[in-house]
Amino acid sequence: MGLLARSGPPNSTVGRFLPVAWTAARVYLGYKYLQRRRRRLGFEATEPAFQRHHQRSARWFYETAVHLRGLLIKTGQFVGARADVVPEPYVVTLSHLQDRVPPRSFAEMRHVVERELGRPLKLVFREFDERPVASASLAQVHRAVLHDGREVAVKVQYPEIAEVVRRDLRSLKILVDLLQRFEPAFDYRVLYDELAYHAPIELDFVHEGQNAERVARELRGREDVYVPRIHWDYTTRRVLVMEYVHGLRLTDVDGMRARGIDPRRVAQTLIEAYCDQILVNGFFHADPHPGNLFVQEGPRVVFVDFGLAKEVPRSFRRGLVDLTRAILEQDFDAAARAFHDLGFRTRSGDPRTFVAVGKAYLHSLEEMSRRGNQREIVVEINQQLAEIVRANPVVRVPGDIVLVGRVMGLLSGLGKTLDSRVDLVRTLVPYVAEQAAREHGFDAEVARTLRAATEARLVQLEGEGAARGPK
Secondary structure, X not given: OHHHOOOOOOOOHHHHHHHHHHHHHHHHHHHHHHHHHHXXXXXXXXXXXXXXXXXXXXXXXXXXXXXXXXXXXXXXXXXXXXXXXXXXXXXXXXXXXXXXXXXXOHHXXXXXXXHHHOOOXXXXXXXXXXXXXXXXXXXXXXXXXXXXXXXXXXXXXXXXXXXXXXXXXXHHHHHHHHHHHHOOOEOXXXXXXXXXXXXXXXXXXXXXXXXXXXHHHHOOOOOOEEOOOEOHHHOOOXXXXXXXXXXXXXXXXXXXXXXXXXXXXXXXXXXXXXXXXXXXXXXXXXXXXHHHEEEEOOOEEEEOXXXXXEEOOHHHHHHHHHHHHHHHOOOHHHHHHHHHHHXXXXXXXXXXXXXXXXXXXXXXXXXXXXXXXXXXXXXXXXHHHHHHHHHOOEEEOOHHHHHHHHXXXXXXXXXXXXXXXXXXXXXXXXXXXXXXXXXXXXXXXXXXXXHHHHHHXXXXXXXXXXXXOOO
C-alpha cells in the first residue's frame, strides 16, 4: 500500500499514473506466473493459488480505484458487473464501486450546485439531503425536494473531475500501448479510443438529460420500462435535476421475491428493452451496471444515468442483423462478409478467421441449449476465440461494436445475478427477422418465413443437444 498511503487522490499525471501502473503490473505478472505454473502442474494443483490471486487482485483494484476515483471507478464498475465471466472475488469486491464510493463533503458539492444555479441552495430546494444516496466515478446524487413539493434527485459533478479525466486518459494510453507490446494478439487500443471519445461527453449533464429524454420517447410504448423526467429549469452542464424514482436495486433478488416480483421476468424485460434500443431505435443506454437500473412492481425496469449513450448508425444495425441471421442460418460465408462490412479486419485479410468465429458462436448456442452453466460456456468460447485470434490477429475492431459488446457483457452478468433462464437467441429472433425484412425491403410474409426458419433451426439445435445428452 506504499504508493496509496496518502490522504486524498493525487491530481498530477505522474501521481495518478504510478498507482495504476503498480497495480496493473502486480495483477498482470501474477497471472502470467500462475499460467506458467498451470502448464507444468495442471489445473487442480494451481487452482488454490489462482483463487488467492483473484482475491488479492480484486482488493488491489478496489483500493486503487477508491483512492484515485475518476475513470478507474468506471472501469471497476464494468468489471464488477461481469458475473458471467470474471471470478467471483472480482464481482463481490468491485460491486461496491457501483454506488458506494466514499462521497465528497457536502460543502464541496453545495458550492458546485450554488455556483451552477447562480443562487443559494435554499432558494431552489425546500429540502436537500446532505448525505448522498449514491456516489460514483464522476458525480454523486443527493435527494432533494423542490418548493412545489416535487421530490427530485440532484446529480452533482465533482469539482475537479474534468481535469482528472484528462489525466487518467493520458495514463491509460500509456498502459494500453505497453499492453499492446506484451499481448499483440488483439488491438486493445480500440477500447481506449472508445473510452477517450465518450468520457468527456459524460461530463456534460445537459447532453445526458437529452439522452434520457430521447430514450424515454423511443420506449414510450413499453409500460414495463421507465425513464425519470428531467427538470430543465435546474439543470446545467454540471448539475442534473431529475424526478426521484423509488425502486429496488436490480441486484436485490431477495427484495424482488419478497414483493412478488419475478427476477427472471425482470431479466426478460431488460433484454427486450435493449433489443428495442439497439436493433429497432438505433440509440441505447450504454451503461447498464446495477447502480443505474432499478425495479418497481409490475415489474417495471427504471433506467437512470444516461451519460453514456450510443447512436447506432443504420448501416451498423443492418450489419448486426445480417451477422446474427447468417450465424443462425449457418451461412458462414455470409457471416464472414458481415464481419467485414461491420469494419472488422484481420492481419492477413483471410476471411476464414471470421468463419471460425461464427462457428464458435454457433457452437455456444448449441451448448446453451443443453447445458445450464452459461458462465462455463462463455469461458470456453472466450478461450476458443482467443486461439482463433492469435492464429490470425484481428487488427481492426469497429468502435461501435465496443459499446454494444460491453452492454451485452453487462446484461449477461446481470442475467446470471437474476438467475435468468432467458433464451437470448429466441428473444433476438423476432427482432432479427423483422429488422432484416425492414432493412432489405422484404414484405411481411417474407419476415414471417425468416422468423419461422430461424425458429426451426433453434429447435433443431435443441434436438441435437438432447440426443447427445448432458456433457
